[in-house]
Amino acid sequence: MTGAPPSAVFLSxxxxxxxxxxxIAEALRAAGVEVWFDRDELVGGDAWDAKIRRQIAECALFVPVISAATQARREGYFRIEWRLAAQRTHAMSDDTTFLLPVVIDDTRDADARVPAEFKAVQWTRLPGSESIEKFCARVQRVLTGTTGETAMFAATENAQSLLPPPRTQAGRAWRTWRWGGLVAAGIAATLYFGLKPGAPRSSGVPASPPPKTAAAPGSEAxxxxxQARKIYDDGDELNRENLLLAEELVQRAIDRDPAEASAWELATWLSYTMVWHSIDGSEARRDQLSRQATRLLALAPESVSARIVHANARLTPGWAGATVQSTREKAIQEIERDLQVLAQREPENWQIQRALAxxxxxxxxxxxxxxxxxRAVALSGGHPTAVGDLINVLVRRGRHTEAETVLASGLARRPTGRLLTFAVLLKTRWRGDTAAAVSSVESEAWPAWLTREDRGAFFAWQAYxxxxxxxxxLAVVRGVPRDYLRDANFSGPRAVLSARAYERAGQTVAAQADWRQVVQVAERELALHPDELSALYWKAWALARLGDLETARTLCALIQQRSQGDQPVFLRGTHLSALLATAGLVDAALQDLRTYRTAFTDGYVITRAVLELDPAFDPLRADPRFQEIVQAAPAPAEATAKPGEKSVAVLPFVNQSADKDNEYFSDGIAEELLTVLQKIPGLRVAARTSAWSFRGKNPTAQEVGEKLGAAHVVEGSVQKFGNKVKITARLSRAATNVAVWSKSFGPLEPTDLFATQSELAAAIATELRGRLTGDSTGVAATEMVALVQAAQKGGTKNAEAHELYLRGKFLANQFSLESFARAEALLQQAVERDSNFALAWALLAQVGRLRSGWGNTRPEVEAGYALSERASGRAVELAPDLPEAHLARVNFQLIAFDWKGARASVRRLLELAPTTALESEMRLATALGERDRAVAAGRKAVAADPVNPELRVNFAFALVNARRLEDxxxxFRRAVEMSVASPVGYAGIALVKLLQGKxxxxxxxxxxxxxxWARTQAIxxxxxxxxxxxxxxxxxxxxSEREGDVAAYQVAQVYGFRGDADNAFRWLERALRQRDPGLSFCGSEILFESLHADPRWPAFLRKIGLHDEQLQELR
Structure with missing residues (x-):
């Protein structure tokens, strides 16, 4: 009603x-009030819809009429009117009266199904006709401004405790910012249309070319x-407030020009997004999406972008009643044909590829x-919508490792709400890493609005x-403004989440109260929608928790009956087996788990982490059949069993000396303890690199245990003052942080230190052994002392040599060419002080090998090679049973192409220290072309040392050579996550992308x-x-010019990739003359595949002992 007075009242x-x-309308009119009252609610149509929206935008007062009828209808056009009115209040000051809710029967405020904004104002009750005159008088006073009444009355006292509080001034500040953003968007749009007429550009939604009937360029519409497109593109696809704000602007555009196709296109995208992500999957919204898509196609039938969004709308479940599988399959095949035609017209359009996918x-x-x-991800430059859809299909098909790779790349570009929820999903349901999941939720990247959305709230709740x-x-649940969540990952009463959390906290009374609320909310939903499977599911669950197992099991049988044939969408995200277990139907639950595992479904895979972490499966845990299912369930390749009692992580000891340069000493004491414990039979000790990754992070014992797979944690401190040392140590349970043993030593003289270290190691090892076997007798302790003394072979009793060794080891662990050189000098002094110090010789050999492999000059490489050969030989000579000596020797043999010697050393190392041998076994198998063995050893190695970036890189290259590029x-990405400066990490990612054609x-x-040099080669x-x-x-x-003396092998790789055989062989020969350590792996090198048909290739392999005939002799 254009031109109507601004004092009109809208009745909804x-x-x-x-x-x-x-x-009510007649009474108001009799009182002289203009009333907008539509008697033709069921007429519908675009013109009618536009009129209603315009009236709501222009009326002075909005009167929603609330009753048992509105309570019973979860969907209806009046709910769209209510939402539009509620949104309009966001742009109003707190002292503006706009909403005047009226209740015409005994419907309670607290139970009313209305927008939260309605509950923040005072309501009027008109159960009969006696108070209608007072209501009319009040309306007149508000319209004439003769009252102090405001719209923001206090919320009613009987409101539910979990409802959001009334909006405060802080909330107003947020709204002011949002509308400030609209002003900025408007300025941007004005500048854009002033410079370049036509439809606006969009990165998120493909712009539609102006149809013949479009408004003039730069029109108000x-x-x-x-403005709306900018809000949509710059916002987040899961943020409903952004979507509704954009929709309001689009509707205003349609009101001004009903033929503006770009407005209808964006309106369709907005409705599609809300339906697709379950933000609003109501029947009214689906009908609106259908009408919008149809209208758009009528306005712009030849527009590719219009046909794309129309196809996406048709792909939403339930379009045009196509809910039967056979009917829907035919409809989708038709959509596919339409999209193939579009793909031929625009092969580079990523939105077409996304819809096809x-x-x-x-x-x-x-x-x-x-x-x-x-293809959609590549063509869009990594658009988060395409990335999210790719992750979604990978997760639904059980390809979690690939999903993690795609997610890491997507988060690096733009951490959207959807991608952040996928991160939590993968960390919980795949990795079982709840600490990492919680860290994601509590990180700065996780926006506050995401926890108020159904999906974000559920994943945050699940992590905690x-x-x-x-x-x-519980805090997450309290922040959700809806009492029924609707999402593919969780659909059901909000009280389900709070009840389960209360149970976990041991608050039985509160849990029972919330389970009763679950029953009430579920029954309400079932009264409105008898086929609502999620309500039936959670009602059964709640009744089981309340003790009514008979009714719960009856409902379970009904759900099973309804689930025959095509699996309901709800049960693809929420598993029936969990409900059956809760209801005590153990056999049925186990059978469902077996069936779900083998049947194809578009739902989420039940992983080992889900079975291990979800308390719903607790009733099944003692059953051997369940344990078999757990072990067979999908899990990361490096997943291991829960840590045994005799597992321990030794953290770096804290340096409490006044001189902070004494950190080498505190590190050395802890590292030597770790090394000794690693050699005690039956103990599983976390690797040094992984344990040291916690330095400076103040982790809890639980975090350490979860990350490193250890049941116990050793912490301690070292204080050095003058020539004396004081050591404290503590052994605690990782799960509880409860100390099981602790002791202080000192002050000690340097000569006392060796005996103290033995006592410390023996005490901890004895305690761990006793906890498992119950044997803590003197005999057991005596045996452990003997084992510790045997484990300390290769050491020294020379205090000065020991001090030099600790300093050298500290520097070697810093992993830089400068620190290698300084470490070498100190270790040379150590073996001069004690020439029989086998551990020092072994470490000296490792430093030489590292200088040879990473040196920047030819003399440095040659000197490192010679040192590695000499020192490793001396270490083995001094201590034939010392694992460190054989490790040093095999590392030299690999760069010396001594394959027979390397194989013998690896075998001996596997006998002495199986875990320590894994990386060497992987590198040797890679060199010999035994790809499957290399990958198997590598997986075991990273499982034993999960936070070692250098090991991750080496394993990644083994995977590359095995042609397993996604893994x-x-x-590579895990390596750079652990250390951004991890050498060759990003170069490795570049290599994978190159081999994938990206x-x-x-x-x-x-x-x-x-x-x-790695960066230059990768470029x-x-x-x-x-x-x-x-x-x-x-x-x-x-x-070639700057790094040729140390990177000849890498130059050859570049030529090999290009297919330039002559130059590739020229540089391979140079690498051979320079003893380039990279040559160890050239037999399986993927970049040299172009050389395999060249007769020079087998001849070259023979020079380094990797010809097929030579390899056959080794086997």
Missing amino acids: YASQDAAAVQR QKLVA TAYRFLNRTDESIAAMR FWAGRADPA AEAE AGEAAAAANRESSG ALARWGEGDRAGAEAALAEL
Whole structure:
């Protein structure tokens, strides 16, 4: 009603209340009040819809009529009116009266299904006709401004405790910012249309070309669309407030020009997004999506972007009633054909590929779906929507490791709410790493609004709940403004989450109260929608928890009956087996787990982590059949069993000396303790690199235990003053941080130190052994002392040599060429003080090997090689049973191409220290072309030392050579997550991307590499892959000229990748003359595949002992 007075009152109601509302309208008109009262709610149509929206935007007062009829209708056009009115209040001051809710029967305020804004104002009750005159008088006073009444009355006292509080001034400040953003968007749109007429550009939604009937360029409607599009593109696809704000602007654009196709296109995208992500999956919203998509196609039938969004809308479940599987499958096949036609017209359009991937997914054509989604990600430059959809299909098909790789890349570009929830999903349901999941939720990247959305709230709750942290889990629940969550990951009463958290906290009374509330809310939903499976499921669960097992089991049988045939969507995210276990139906639960594991489904895989962490499965844990299912369930390759009692992590001891340079000493004491414990039979000790990764982070014992797979943690401190030392040590349970043993030693003289270390190691090892076997007798302690003394072979009793060794080891662990040189000097002095100090000789050999492999000059490489050969031989000679000596020797033998000697050393090392031998076994198997063995050993190595970035890189290269590129990328990314400066980490990612044909992504990764020659080589490879021949030649020239003396092998790799055999062999020969350690792996090197047909290739392999005939002799 354009031109209507601004003092009009809008009455909004359900059609069942038309008679009562008619009486209210007549009374108001009799009092001289203009009333907008639509008697034709069921007429519908675009013009009618536009009129209603315009009236709500222009009326002076909005009167929602609340009744049992509105309570009974979960969907209806009046709810759209209510939401629009509630949104309008966000732009009003607190002292503006706009909302005047009226209740016409005995419906309670607290129970009313209305927007939260309605509950923040005073309500009027009109159960009869006696008070209607007072209501009319009040309306007149508000309209004439003769009253102090405001819209923001206190919320009613009987409001539910979990409802959000009334909006405060702080909330107003947020709204002011949001509308300030709209002003900025408007300015941007004005500038855009002033400079470039036409439809606005969008990175998130493909812009529709102006149809013939479009408004003039730069029209008011188009400016509103530009503002809305900016909000949509700059916002987040899970943020409903952003989506609704954009939708309001789009509707205003449609009101001003009903033929503006760009407005209808964006409106369709907004509705599609809300339906697709379950933000609003109501029947009214689905109907609106259908009408919008149809209207858009009528306005712009030839527009590719219009046809894309129309196809996406048709792919949403339930479109046009296509809910029967056979009917829906035919509909999707038709959509696929339409999209294929569009793909031929615009092969570079990522939105077409994304829609195709969705169609393939619904048709169970997994490989085609993933391939199309990968094209969408590549064509869009990593758009978060495409990335999220790719992760979604990978997770649903159980390809979690690939999903982790895609997620890491997506988060690096833009950490959207959807990607952040995927991060928590993978850390909980796949990795079982609840500490990491909680860290994600508590990180700065996790926005506050995400925890108020159903999906974000559920994943935040799950992270805390599975971590056993009930209080923050309950805090998350209290922040959710809806009493029924609706999402693919969790759909059900909000009180389910609080009840389960209360149970975990041991608060039985509170839990029972919330389970009763679950029953009430579920029954309400079932009254409105008898087929609502989620309500039936949670009602059964609640009744089981309340002790009514008979009714719960009856409902379980009903759910099983309804689940026959095509699996309901709800049960693809929430598993029936958990309910059956809760209801005590053990056999049925186990059978469902077996069936779900083997049946194809588009739902989430039940992983080992889910079975181990979800308390719902506790009733099954004692059953051997369940344990078999757990062991067979999908899990990360490096997943291990829960830590045994005789497992321990030794953290770096704290340096409490006044001189902070004494850190080498505190580190050395802890490291020597760790080394001795590693040699005690039956003890499993976390690797040094992983344990030391916690330095400076003040972790809890539980975090250490979970990360390193250890049941116990050793912590301590060292204080050095003058010539004396004081040591304290503590052994605690990782799960509880309760100390099981602690002791202080000292002050000690340097000569006392060796005996103290023996006592310390023996005491801890005895305690761990006693906890498992119950044998803590004197005999057991005596045996342990003997074992410790045997484990300390290769050491020294010379205090000065020991001091030099600790300093040298501290520097070697810093892993830089400068620290290697300083370590070498100190270790040379140590073996001069005690020439029989086998451990010092072994470490000296390792330093030599590292200088040979990472040196920047030819003399440095040669000197390192000679030192490694001499020192490793001396270590083995002095201590033939010392694992460190054989480890040093095999590392030298690998760069000396002594394959027979290396195999013998690895075998001996496996006998002496199986865990220590794993990395060497992996490197030897890689060199000999035994790819499966290399990967198997590598997986065991990273499981034993999970936080070692150098080991991760080496394992990743073994995966590359085994042609397992996606797994390799995941390992490279874990390495750089542990240490951004991890040498060759980003270069490894670049190599994987290059081999996958993604040269652009390879170049981006190459530029982030920290190692000089590795960065230059990666750039040379990536630029060649991009077709930038000049750039590739420049990078290769730099690598050849500046690094040729130390990176001849890497130059040969570049030529091998290019297929330039002559230059590749020329540089391979140079690498051989220079004893380049990289040659150890050239037999399985993927970049040399172009050389395999050349007769020079087998001849060259023979020179380094890797010809097939030579390898056969080794086997």
